[in-house]
Amino acid sequence: MLDIAEVAEKTGLAPSALRFYEKKGLLTSSGRNGLRRTYEPEVLSRLELINCARRAGFSIAEISRFLVATPGDTALRAKMAEKVAVLHEDIARLQRMRDSLEHASTCTHEPLIECPDFKRRLTP
Structure with a gap:
């Protein structure tokens, strides 16, 4: 206990x-x-x-x-499927941000946010 x-x-x-x-x-x-x-x-x-x-x-x-929840709870399952889609979008957005920041941490472009590689990593 x-x-x-x-x-x-x-x-x-x-x-x-x-x-x-x-x-x-x-x-x-x-x-x-x-x-x-x-x-x-x-x-x-x-x-x-x-x-x-x-x-x-x-x-x-x-x-x-x-x-x-039980397997027969179809309304909850539908909500879960919606949430899965949102999480996939969030994960993709966060991965783009991670990749951009990872690049920016070693980039020599001035200013950093104008770096074409940085910008490319941010866009879907």
Whole structure:
């Protein structure tokens, strides 16, 4: 069993975030150790999924629905497919930015943003 402070330390989340996730139904504590909530060790992988989804732009409500989804939930599957398309666009945009910045870090063109190679890497 992990108490809330241990979970917070291992995940980098504030205890208040863990309590919020629990209130929203994303987590379930397994009990208490004195005044502190305790969690099964599996909560760490669930929090990794939640954090990944949050960074990808999912709302708490979307994550909540995703965590209880079944294969027959066609509406949620359609939303997931839409999100996949958006993520592909985001990934492509971020890769272009990464490539441009990587080039700019060694480029000698003045000014850097006028470099044809830099500009070419930014465009889709």
